[in-house]
Amino acid sequence: MNKKTGGLAGLIVGDTAISTVGKEGLDLTYRGYSIHDLASESTFEEVAYLLIYGALPNKTQLIDYKKKLISLRELPAELKSILEKLPANTNPMDVLRTGCSALGCFEPESQQFHQQDIADKLIACVPGILLYWYHFHQNGKSISTTCNEDTIAGYFLYLLRGxxxxxxxxxxxxxxxxxxxxxxxxxxxxxxxxxxxxxxxxYSAIVSGIGTLRGPLHGGANEAAMELVSQFKTPDEAEKGIRALLEKKAKIMGFGHRVYKISDPRSDIIKKWSKALSANAKDGYLYAVSERIEKIMWDEKHLFPNLDFYSATTYHFCGIPTQLFTPLFVMSRLSGWSAHIIEQREDNRLIRPEANYIGPEPRAYIPLIDRG
Ligand SMILES: CC(C)(COP(=O)(O)OP(=O)(O)OC[C@H]1O[C@@H](n2cnc3c(N)ncnc32)[C@H](O)[C@@H]1OP(=O)(O)O)[C@@H](O)C(=O)NCCC(=O)NCCS
Structure with missing residues (x-):
């Protein structure tokens, strides 16, 4: 593969007004607001509204938006029945891919369900899709997906634990x-x-997003990072293990990034949460293990943790099963995907790049009978 253009690295492929990592690739802003301010001052609902509706909500708009999300949590009975029929060992990302796709059959995009309503419905009910399936197969229970928790984070944790x-x-x-x-x-x-x-x-665009997020080089990295970190009981053990992996030229999950070159501005924010939560966790030593891995990766490879690395222990210290980490990413990124679908539609042109052909020159066709 051409090292320069491989993976479309460094290519600008379109305009967006939704977010940027800045010209230097050092920062991250959503519609001009710094990720640091949003993470310290806002809730996810304000951010989802900002992305999908284009501006931060005022107090009344936020109250109405939260009420709307709460009112959309019920799942169609037919969707629950599909979730019940999925195998118990289905990858939870496949559950979400299937659940969103099925919802698109019951409530297809139309005059009745238009784009922003679908975005809101998906944000409201994806935690329910995931945890309805989870409890049905893990505990043999059909849970109710409605409750009064007025944040998506609280709703997810409430459904997980009851x-x-x-x-x-x-x-x-x-x-x-x-x-x-x-x-x-x-x-x-x-x-x-x-x-x-x-x-x-x-829905088709969202399902494309879910399928793409599932891989370990993208959203799947938070689960892969947890699997890595949890192998070690002490920082010294981690140091030895990571050095051995690097010697084998293995990729260390949760490190490196395509657009950030010095650090991921989101990492320090989530790292603080991982540290705070570790104080009351039974395996809080995993925070010290993670810090040692961070140090080795910087010393040896000049690679820094991306958002997925400390998100892994943050979720783990909250008692969330590892297989639900990437689905949590979906619950959030639905807002960004929705904003991009709406933006793409505003000034659409078919995205269809060209390939650098490296196959055989034109040659004579061989009839089946002559193919040996
Ligand atoms: C994110 C990622 C896919 C970016 O990939 P990319 O821009 O194509 O960069 P490359 O994979 O070409 O990496 C460039 C070099 O750094 C090394 N590198 C990058 N990430 C690495 C990692 N996590 N562990 C070890 N080495 C890594 C590569 O081996 C490569 O070395 P080389 O030039 O000697 O071959 C890559 O860093 C990665 O796979 N990280 C782990 C998965 C992950 O955390 N994904 C979530 C991203 S938010």
Whole structure:
């Protein structure tokens, strides 16, 4: 592969007004607001509104938006029945891919369900899709997907445990949802925009995004990072293990980034949450293990942790099962994907690049009978 153009690295493939990492690739802003301000001052609902509706909501708009999201949590009975029929060992990302696709059959995009309503419906009910399936197969229980928790983070934790979440954990998940919400032309957003550019429907674009996010080089990295970190009991053990992996030229999940070259501005924010939560966690030593891995990766490879690395222990210390980490990324990124689908439609042109052909020159066709 041509090292320069491989993976479209460094290519600008379209305009967006939604977010940017800045000209130097050192920062991240959503519609001009710094990720640092949003993570310290806002809730995920404000950020989702900002991305989808274009401006931060005022107090009344936020109250109405939260009420709307709460009112959309019920799942169609037919969708629950599909979730019940999926195998218990289905990858939860496949559950979300299937659940969103099925919802698109029951409530297809139309005059009745238009794009912003679909975005809101998906944000409101994806935690329910995931956890309805999870409890049905893990505990043999059909849970109710409605409740009064008025944040997506609280709703997710409530459905997971069936009880009111602890405030520190709720806010940690809320902040992580803010950080995961949007990241300009990342792979899954680009996939959603490519699908949108064919004038396909909203759900198809979202399903393209989910399928693309699933891989370990993208959203799947938070689960892969947890699997890595949890192998080690002490920082020294981690140092030895990581050095051995680097010697084998293995990729260390949760490190490196396509657009950031010095650091990921989201990492320090989530790292603070991981540290704070580790104080009360039974395996809080995993924070020290993670810090040692960070040090070795910087010393040996000059690679820094991306958002996925400390998100892994943040979620783990909140008692969230590892297989639900990447689905949490979906719950958040639905807002960014939706904003990009809407933006792509505003000034659409089919996205269809060209290939550098490296195959055989034209040659004579061989009839089947002569093919040996
Ligand atoms: C994010 C990622 C896919 C970016 O990939 P990319 O821009 O194509 O960069 P490359 O994979 O070409 O990496 C460039 C060099 O750094 C090395 N490198 C990059 N990430 C690495 C990692 N996590 N561990 C070890 N080495 C890594 C590569 O081996 C390569 O070395 P080389 O030039 O000697 O071959 C890559 O850093 C990665 O796979 N990270 C781990 C998965 C991850 O955390 N994904 C979430 C991203 S937010």
């Amino acid at each position: 009880s009111k979440p602890n405030e520190e954990q709720r806010r940690a998940v809320d902040v992580s949802l803010i950080l995961y919400a949007e990241h300009e032309f990342n792979a899954s957003t680009f996939a959603a925009r490519v699908t949108t550019s064919t004038e396909s429907d909203f």
